[in-house]
Amino acid sequence: MHSDRAPLSLKIAAAAGLLFLHLPILLIFVYAFTTEEKSFQWPPPGLTLKWFAVTWNRPDVWEALGLSVRVAAIATILAMILGTLCAAAVSRTRFFGRETISLLVILPIALPGVVTGIALRSAFSIAEIPFSTWTIVLGHATFCVVIVYNNAVARFRRTSGSLIEASMDLGANLFQTLRHVILPNIATALVVGGMLAFALSFDEVIVTTFTAGQQQTLPIWMLEELVRPRERPVTNVVAMIVVIVTLLPILGAYYLTRGTEAVAGQGK
Amino acid sequence: MSAVSFANVSRHFGAVKAVDGVSLAIAEGEFFAMLGPSGSGKTTCLRLIAGFERPTSGDIRIFGESVADLPPYKRHVNTVFQDYALFPHLNVIDNVAYGLMIAGQGRKQRHAAAEEALEMVRLGGYGTRKPSELSGGQRQRVALARALVNKPRVLLLDEPLGALDLKLREQMQEELKGLQRQLGITFVFVTHDQGEALSMADRVAVFNDGKIIQVGGPEDIYFRPEVPFVADFVGSSNVLPEALVARLTGERCPAAIRPERLRLASDGPLKARVTGLSFLGLTTRVSFEAEGTRLTALLPQDAPRPVEGETVGLTWAADDLHLMRAGA
Numbered sequence: 028m029h030s031d032r033a034p035l036s037l038k039i040a041a042a043a044g045l046l047f048l049h050l051p052i053l054l055i056f057v058y059a060f061t062t063e064e065k066s067f068q069w070p071p072p073g074l075t076l077k078w079f080a081v082t083w084n085r086p087d088v089w090e091a092l093g094l095s096v097r098v099a100a101i102a103t104i105l106a107m108i109l110g111t112l113c114a115a116a117v118s119r120t121r122f123f124g125r126e127t128i129s130l131l132v133i134l135p136i137a138l139p140g141v142v143t144g145i146a147l148r149s150a151f152s153i154a155e156i157p158f159s160t161w162t163i164v165l166g167h168a169t170f171c172v173v174i175v176y177n178n179a180v181a182r183f184r185r186t187s188g189s190l191i192e193a194s195m196d197l198g199a200n201l202f203q204t205l206r207h208v209i210l211p212n213i214a215t216a217l218v219v220g221g222m223l224a225f226a227l228s229f230d231e232v233i234v235t236t237f238t239a240g241q242q243q244t245l246p247i248w249m250l251e252e253l254v255r256p257r258e259r260p261v262t263n264v265v266a267m268i269v270v271i272v273t274l275l276p277i278l279g280a281y282y283l284t285r286g287t288e289a290v291a292g293q294g295k
Numbered sequence: 296m297s298a299v300s301f302a303n304v305s306r307h308f309g310a311v312k313a314v315d316g317v318s319l320a321i322a323e324g325e326f327f328a329m330l331g332p333s334g335s336g337k338t339t340c341l342r343l344i345a346g347f348e349r350p351t352s353g354d355i356r357i358f359g360e361s362v363a364d365l366p367p368y369k370r371h372v373n374t375v376f377q378d379y380a381l382f383p384h385l386n387v388i389d390n391v392a393y394g395l396m397i398a399g400q401g402r403k404q405r406h407a408a409a410e411e412a413l414e415m416v417r418l419g420g421y422g423t424r425k426p427s428e429l430s431g432g433q434r435q436r437v438a439l440a441r442a443l444v445n446k447p448r449v450l451l452l453d454e455p456l457g458a459l460d461l462k463l464r465e466q467m468q469e470e471l472k473g474l475q476r477q478l479g480i481t482f483v484f485v486t487h488d489q490g491e492a493l494s495m496a497d498r499v500a501v502f503n504d505g506k507i508i509q510v511g512g513p514e515d516i517y518f519r520p521e522v523p524f525v526a527d528f529v530g531s532s533n534v535l536p537e538a539l540v541a542r543l544t545g546e547r548c549p550a551a552i553r554p555e556r557l558r559l560a561s562d563g564p565l566k567a568r569v570t571g572l573s574f575l576g577l578t579t580r581v582s583f584e585a586e587g588t589r590l591t592a593l594l595p596q597d598a599p600r601p602v603e604g605e606t607v608g609l610t611w612a613a614d615d616l617h618l619m620r621a622g623a
Contacts, residue, residue, distance in 0.1 A: 189377075190380050192345075192347055192367070192376070193374070193376055193381075195346075195368045196345060196372075196373055196374045197368075197442075198398055199368055203397055207393070207396075207397075211384040
């Protein structure tokens with residue numbers, strides 16, 4: 028007989044797995060409140076909120092945060108435009124090399140970040156492009172496009188192709204069809220893709236190290252900070268911020284995609 | 296002037312001739328059915344009228360105007376799609392009013408017209424629902440209202456009853472026919488269901504391999520098929536091969552005979568072996584094999600019934616053997 032209840036051993040294993048995944052993150056949060064600033068000592072000798080004030084007054088943190096938000100925002104917008112157009116082309120038309128293009132678009136996310144990073148760095152140096160915010164944006168756009176593209180392609184596939192024909196049949200030209208039918212139907216997919224892309228860009232380290240030059244995004248700043256034994260809990264405070272900033276869009280994306288099956292799978 | 300006319304129209308997809316030299320004229324106010332198996336070109340013909348496809352060659356006219364270069368949104372035709380294609384993000388009233396909104400009508404005015412169209416398909420008061428909250432039959436009516444509210448000169452229907460269950464389908468057949476009479480709009484209707492085509496249409500065009508095989512009234516198609524394909528596809532007539540017909544009548548062409556016209560007679564000209572019997576209620580269907588040809592007869596309940604394996608004689612009235620001279 029098949030039982031609905033999981034055996035106790037499986038429950039313990041599952042709990043252990045979840046603890047192993049999330050306890051270290053909790054530890055980071057706890058150290059943000061510790062009074063000991065030079066080494067991570069367990070248990071914390073005392074708890075304090077002063078590191079939040081310290082972090083607030085550190086200009087280097089603000090600078091890194093600003094750069095990260097700027098890069099993530101621009102990369103996301105770029106990805107939303109390019110990813111959607113590409114998804115529309117691949118799922119709405121048939122042309123020679125369509126499957127190849129689809130694969131090439133997805134490839135950057137399968138490549139190790141190191142490879143993408145080195146490739147972009149050599150490309151920038153060959154083209155004699157100086158490192159700037161824009162080189163970071165380009166690096167991030169390579170994988171942000173994939174996220175938006177994947178979301179948009181899935182939605183295009185689930186949206187009945189006859190919707191566009193129905194709209195044109197009812198007198199709407201291409202622009203009116205785009206505005207009244209296509210965009211409303213892919214809007215949630217675009218927002219979700221954008222949110223995930225933003226989160227991905229915001230905590231990216233590897234590609235950034237190769238394309239950033241002297242500038243520091245927030246994750247890079249954290250990496251540098253770890254080797255310096257000064258005001259260590261500031262790093263933890265920043266880590267908390269990064270976790271929250273990346274978690275919120277991912278949660279939002281999760282809630283937005285729930286229950287879209289019924290809407291997008293319409294037809295029969 | 297014809298509502299829709301095709302002059303030697305072809306639509307090729309690479310090497311595939313989806314529509315191959317079709318000429319036809321659909322009269323104004325006619326209920327016209329395009330009947331054929333899947334892949335026979337009937338749906339492509341409908342899409343050519345709607346403008347979703349452009350002909351590879353030939354000329355298409357709608358009320359005398361050549362539409363070869365007109366995109367779908369500039370043609371005075373509307374389509375009821377096979378999967379209904381209702382906009383999932385709009386409620387029923389906005390779905391129906393979509394065409395009027397695009398045409399620039401105000402909100403109040405177009406909603407009033409849409410509500411009127413919904414009442415016509417007996418869905419008054421359903422305006423605030425989403426398409427996902429409707430049954431298949433209701434979606435079908437919404438799709439119909441959405442097309443009709445624009446007062447098209449030709450209404451195109453692509454297998455509109457295909458996704459409905461049998462009872463609903465029969466009911467919708469009646470309603471469609473009634474609507475067409477009431478509105479006087481030309482209906483062009485694609486189906487693979489011969490019963491549907493024969494019961495609803497004024498005229499039927501039978502398609503096969505991208506060509507029109509025969510055009511005629513339902514009775515012509517049913518009783519007087521011109522070629523074996525029509526006899527076989529429309530209403531499963533028995534098709535007698537040329538050699539057999541030559542021996543029986545001296546004519547050199549295949550012939551069709553309807554199952555209900557075959558009778559048992561010991562002195563009948565055709566000897567056949569009984570291969571199966573099935574009870575259908577009003578009639579009994581009997582399968583035969585005669586000189587390598589399979590035949591079916593529908594015998595009335597009061598007629599003597601043969602037994603399986605027995606060899607019997609078959610006969611018919613001379614009028615009922617329909618010679619297909621065009622199919623020779």
